[in-house]
Amino acid sequence: MTGSAVNNAPLHATRTDAPDTDSAPRIGSVPGAITPVGTTVSVRVPGSTGNVGPGFDSLGLALGHYDTVTLTRIERGLEFDLSGEGAAGVPRGPEHLVIRAMQAAFDAAGAGELPPLRLRAHNAIPHGRGMGSSASAVVAGVLAANALLPASHRLSPDAVLQVCSHMEGHPDNVAPTLLGGLTISYEDEGRFHSVPVRVHPDVVPVVAVPDFEVATSVARGLLPEMIAHRTAAVNAGRAALLVAALGERPELLVPATFDLLHQPYRAQAMAPSCELMTRLRDLGHAALISGAGPTVLTLANGAEHAGRVAAAIEEIAADAASSAHEYQGRTVTWRVHVLRVPEEGAKVSVSTQ
Ligand SMILES: Nc1ncnc2c1ncn2[C@@H]1O[C@H](COP(=O)(O)OP(=O)(O)O)[C@@H](O)[C@H]1O
Ligand SMILES: N[C@@H](CCOP(=O)(O)O)C(=O)O
16 A cells, blocks of 8 residues: 655545545435444455556556455444454554545545444455555455445445545556456546456466565655656556567566566565566566565466476575575565466455344
């Protein structure tokens, strides 16, 4: 999730840019209007990889690695039952990201304060690793809140995209989390748009998740204000090629995942990841820094190739001479997951007691 420093300021976060729902009547004071006590909303939400190499703040790919978030309307208070990745480190109060996202959805719908809730979350998406955990939390919160609202106040799919993208500050993670597959997102006069693109079934994401975190806000703070025209031209070409490679021509994934726009500037914050990525690319694999890092994502061409990538990661990580193995006097440990690209995004289900 994006912070508030100059380089990572949300693109357009003013209320005038927010969804046009200000004319909706406020319903927070009408108890019967919001789904009754006992109602439970569950959201199964995938992770995502932003940028996918050269498509900074635009391209995004859903990753088949899921958090499950369940909200129950209760009589009073705000309760938490959290487990899995990051559970010990997140606040248990109104500042919890899922609750903040729910309130943002209620605000956009003109619905006032959230009702009393119990939040149960089981997280598989690691925090601060570039696999879109904050976007998934935001999407889960906004979709859960929407399901609690009466039909008359529910946000449209476009309004959901606006609220989620404004909260994140960039749309490339929330779009595939909402829609699945590959998405091309862009911002135009304060509104976010996203186009889903079919992904070739042979594309297999392999992630290597290191044991250290880099906050997205920190990684964005490392980016320069200006880049050379030549650099922009190289990246534009590779980003365009990447859409073709992911959709039709996976054999082109190595040249298509080359980036000069963000990865080189962020290397100082994730040296072991850059070493692993470089070694994998030297072996002919389409490795890149996932999102703002430090996870290394390799896009394999078929299941057999994915197995070879996983084996190569294990071998490089075991090489005592490599900074992917030992960095600043300590051993870096990596978790490797062979995932898939889900065709569908977050799924919501509602039940009543
Ligand atoms: N499921 C979650 N529940 C609560 N907070 C979350 C959740 N996922 C992410 N966050 C918050 O977002 C932060 C990570 O966001 P960010 O730095 O953007 O990394 P990432 O690449 O994982 O999205 C966490 O430290 C935490 O504060
Ligand atoms: N385009 C963003 C993507 C951040 O993804 P995350 O998963 O690291 O939050 C960026 O590169 O900053």
